[in-house]
Amino acid sequence: MQGGEGRTGPGNGEAAGARRRLYNGPGEKADTYARFSYYPECPRPELVFGLKPHSDGSVLTVLMVDDTVGGLQILRDGVWFDVPIVPRTLLVNIGDQTEIMSNGIFKSPVHRVVTNAEKERLSLALFYSVDPEREIEPATQLVDEKQRPALYRKVKVKDYIAGLYEHLSQGTMVIDTVKI
Ligand SMILES: O=C(O)CCC(=O)C(=O)O
Ligand SMILES: [Fe+2]
Helix, strand or coil: CHHCCCEEEECCCCCCCCCEEEEEEEEEEEEEEEEEEECCCCCCCCCCCEEEEEECCCCEEEECCCCCCCEEEEEECCCEECCCCCCCEEEEEEEEHHHHHCCCCCCCCCCEECCCCCCCCEEEEEEEECCCCCCCCCHHHCCEEECCCEEEEEEEEHHHHHHHHHHHHCCCCHHHHHEE
């Protein structure tokens, strides 16, 4: 991802899970994933999550949520808060890759989606990722052996992303696997 210099490579144009590459310069292939989510009405919302608690594995996520139905919640200090609906507004979420590279200065929030008995809901998330072949680690400028040692170990982006779905289904957090 690189402002005006980024060039868009060929995309496969699939609606769900559509994916395209952005080329940042020689050898760098940042990835963008799009996820369209449809949450049907659920007669027993207290039993079923639309999306289980997780943090995004991206650098940043740009989220376009349904502006008629709520459901997205964010965890803060052990309490779940509803994310308010603001029509015609994009929500920008910090992802795990930013938490790792910033050595924990920026936090990747844990969030979930609850279901609704009366209304269906739609969302579109764009996940921006570092080139999957690259390794990420806390930026050296943000690591100080005495004041603030590295809180995360180096990890290949591809390996990190590969663990996302497994951890989501198990109810665990991938980021915990790289914490020192
Ligand atoms: O549907 C939403 O509002 C959130 C979707 C989400 O968190 C995700 O796709 O990772
Ligand atoms: Fe998410």
